[in-house]
Amino acid sequence: MIRTRFAPSPTGYLHIGGARTALFSWAFARHHGGQFILRIEDTDIARSTPEAVQAILDGMAWLELDHDEGPYYQTKRLYRYKEVIEQMLAKGDAYYCYCSPEELDAMREAQRARGEKPRYDGRWRPEPGKTLPTPPSGVQPVVRFRNPVDGTVAWKDLVKGTITFSNAELDDLIIARADGTPTYNFCVVVDDWDMRITHVIRGDDHVNNTPRQINILKALGATVPQYAHLSMILGDDGTKLSKRHGAVSVMQYAADGFLPEAVVNYLARLGWSHGDAEIFSRQQFVEWFDLDHITPSAAQFNTEKLRWLNQHYIKVADDARLADLTRPFLIRNGANLDDGPALTAVVALVKERAATLSELADAATLFYRTLHPTPELLAQHVTADVVPALQELAGRFETIAWERAAISAAFKETLAAHGLKMPKLAMPVRVLVTGEPQTPAIDATLELLGKARVLERLKAGLPAHKPE
Numbered sequence: 001m002i003r004t005r006f007a008p009s010p011t012g013y014l015h016i017g018g019a020r021t022a023l024f025s026w027a028f029a030r031h032h033g034g035q036f037i038l039r040i041e042d043t044d045i046a047r048s049t050p051e052a053v054q055a056i057l058d059g060m061a062w063l064e065l066d067h068d069e070g071p072y073y074q075t076k077r078l079y080r081y082k083e084v085i086e087q088m089l090a091k092g093d094a095y096y097c098y099c100s101p102e103e104l105d106a107m108r109e110a111q112r113a114r115g116e117k118p119r120y121d122g123r124w125r126p127e128p129g130k131t132l133p134t135p136p137s138g139v140q141p142v143v144r145f146r147n148p149v150d151g152t153v154a155w156k157d158l159v160k161g162t163i164t165f166s167n168a169e170l171d172d173l174i175i176a177r178a179d180g181t182p183t184y185n186f187c188v189v190v191d192d193w194d195m196r197i198t199h200v201i202r203g204d205d206h207v208n209n210t211p212r213q214i215n216i217l218k219a220l221g222a223t224v225p226q227y228a229h230l231s232m233i234l235g236d237d238g239t240k241l242s243k244r245h246g247a248v249s250v251m252q253y254a255a256d257g258f259l260p261e262a263v264v265n266y267l268a269r270l271g272w273s274h275g276d277a278e279i280f281s282r283q284q285f286v287e288w289f290d291l292d293h294i295t296p297s298a299a300q301f302n303t304e305k306l307r308w309l310n311q312h313y314i315k316v317a318d319d320a321r322l323a324d325l326t327r328p329f330l331i332r333n334g335a336n337l338d339d340g341p342a343l344t345a346v347v348a349l350v351k352e353r354a355a356t357l358s359e360l361a362d363a364a365t366l367f368y369r370t371l372h373p374t375p376e377l378l379a380q381h382v383t384a385d386v387v388p389a390l391q392e393l394a395g396r397f398e399t400i401a402w403e404r405a406a407i408s409a410a411f412k413e414t415l416a417a418h419g420l421k422m423p424k425l426a427m428p429v430r431v432l433v434t435g436e437p438q439t440p441a442i443d444a445t446l447e448l449l450g451k452a453r454v455l456e457r458l459k460a461g462l463p464a465h466k467p468e
Helices: 015-030 050-060 074-091 102-115 186-192 204-220 249-257 260-268 282-288 303-316 317-334 343-351 356-369 376-382 387-399 405-416 423-432 442-449 452-459
Strands: 001-005 035-040 069-073 094-097 144-147 152-157 161-166 174-177 199-203 226-230
Touching: 001 015, 001 161, 001 199, 015 035, 015 199, 015 226, 015 260, 015 282, 035 186, 050 249, 050 442, 069 074, 074 094, 074 144, 074 174, 074 186, 074 204, 102 161, 144 204, 152 226, 161 204, 186 204, 199 204, 204 226, 249 260, 260 282, 260 303, 303 343, 317 343, 343 356, 343 387, 343 442, 376 423, 387 405, 387 423, 387 452, 405 423, 405 442, 423 452, 442 452
Parallel strands: 001 035, 035 069, 199 226
Antiparallel strands: 094 144, 144 174, 152 161
């Protein structure tokens, strides 16, 4: 049974990098009929907040990354970490270290002065024939893992290939602080062991943690999972991803009007590919996903590509669903949804060019607001030479059945009678009826607005027709 996990620290929101890690871990488990575990690594009490936990849960739910177990919270497993540490102390795999922070600083300074890499020198590490210092009174010790000093630790990374570290480069890691709280690298090991994690898929900022975690797992007699380290995501400009180009909360994308299926599709292509496929469903992604086609090089975030994908998903989305999703954006725009055509019909008309739900709402707002064309627009488009044609068109509108084909025919007949081109007549109609110089197809727009409203607005903006 393949078991993967997503294990964020609740010290901030769920950002794009974390969401991609969660997606790949989820998809790998789903592809193999395995299980996906959600674990909240909240032992950093000072920085972890309930709001950040909720932001993670909200982001996972919005992306529809369902978990089979969890969420587990590390703060509820402190008893287990203490139990394992006691066992390691008893076996000699861990030991107490009484170095003060000042001693450690002095140790590192002396090493730097000698041109050496700063590291713990093992002065409290028990060895055969070694006499340890007398523990100082009143000092609470930390607990350190007794890392092997010889040989290497290596693993075949499922993305990066074989990675090897010399044990001589790894000093004895602190696994419990002086106050007894366990440290990150230790908690991760115990959790992965207890939760029977078979594959750890995570960012490559964890590569340096992996040899330490493998050594602890081996000391515990635990099965070592397989590791896959995902390369970082760069911004549009090729630099480290920042808030100005994508490194914002996943829920910010929801607030900006992106659809979850578009974000999932986009994240899937950040460092993974299936031939030339650019657009695919969640089900296709799960069917296709493997670790063999993850690139070891950095992925690059492209905001315009995400917008293009989102526009595609808006175009093909069910109109009733789109209407429900767009409604909050319209309300935010001040639209009165009780005074206007059915929102589903409006969405169907205006969705073709919208890249986000926010843009969709902006395009739909003209159907649900009081008309306020600017004097500049009126002066530019409702000119004296076109007024007779506008008056005739209004007259034709009064006599027709209010449907798109009849409205289009009324335009054509009026244009022919006055020798005008369509833009010369359509532009002032748009301004008079919607207050905007640009709308979807004018006949479809007028049909949705309704006959009474169109005639009322046309007549209000034109001088009374004087028969000759």
